[in-house]
Amino acid sequence: MTLELTRCTYRYRRGRQPVLQDFDYALPDGLSILLGPNGAGKSTLLKLAASVTSPQRGSVHLDGIPAGTRQYRQDVAWMPQDITPMPGLTAREYVAYIGWLKGMNRPDAWKRARQALVQVDLADRMNERSDRLSGGQLRRVGVAGALVHGARVLLLDEPTAGLDPYQRRVFRDMLAGLTGDIRVLLSTHDVADLAEEADHVTVVYDGRIIHHGDTRSFLALTPPGTAEGRAAEGAYTALLRNSGARA
Template sequence: MNLSFKQCHYRYRSRRNSVLKDFSYELESGLTILLGPNGAGKSTLLKLAAGLLEPDRGNISLGDLSSTMRTYRKRVAWMPQHIAPVPGLTTREYVAYLGWLKGMRKADAWEQSLTALDSVDLREQQGQKVSQLSGGQLRRAGLASALVHEAELVLLDEPTAGLDPRQRRVFRDVLSEVAARVPVLMSTHDVADLARESDQVTVVDAGAVRWHGGPRDFLALSSATAEAEAAEAAYLAVLDDATARYMGN
């Protein structure tokens, strides 16, 4: 199921300028990382894709145009940057509870919660209070919560922020397995660490797509030989080119 934006326009009521204007974009299968500076429109794009916001104009669809917003939201998994554990709940209860909030029957949510925890390697922590999980474990619990209702699309906003190198490694391994089953769109500032592991890279700035393509083509935008340096340099080259074109107009 492909996520598609067609000429979408969105402006926050408190802002004078639009965040997205005539925005069109189609997500491909696999893992796509979403890059861009602060204020580029990444979080707005993800919230629109998750159904948390609705465009002022335009259309957002997931494979078809027939879903109501309520049905659409059930088809999409959303993991925000900041995950708030529910006090008193165990890890399994937390995942099942969020599945229930997505419209699952309680019995189904409870049964599927263990499968979701298995998928992120948290079965052993199922009885542990979610408030006692480590930062990396809480991120994975958040991902399990996003997966429990068998969504057709997974949206992640800065999921590796604050994780140490080992936690990021575990999270990325889990994410690769998820992306093999359903499309994943993930925003990140961790350019060097994730560019080589994605299937696609999308760079947005000022509410528009400035570059989209495979990771090899992305890294080829830089002449740097070290991969980490190449990813960072390629990202900056895209933004510099977008700025130059804007100033030229």
């Protein structure tokens, strides 16, 4: 299974500088972290990969299936940064409703909603109203909504923003449990989201990739003398500085 962006160019307005230009990317197995400062092109990359937007030039495919097709959108799920609760709907009803919106019939959506909530470790909250869930629980409901229709690729845009350290830990543990069956790409500007679970790290700056490899090769860029426990931060800062950016 390969999700690929090939020579993609995207600009938000005609005459403006492209956010991405002749951009190539292939999503590896497991959990991949997409790092970069605000405005680097992370969200644009995710929207192209999710078929939310289309490149002005280039192509996006999953195993040869072009972005924008029904099959592609069933196989590739995108969770935006903000998950809004639906007052009056339980967590299971929320996820089932998303499945129905994605074309599932109601009995299948209801059945799969339960399975998706089990996947994200929310079986004990499935009958709780969505507007009574914590921020971390609501993010996991968002992941369940992305998985309800059997996606093979999960794209997450800043999913841990605003979560406290404990909620972040629970969320990362949940993702680690998913990656045996699903490829996950998590966009963030916080190197703490690397943790020890990430299999791969891609760093983008100014619309281009400045690092793409496994986590070990990323951490090997840590400058000598970096304080203990700050290896990821040191490697990220060094990459940005070498690219003419300010961390």
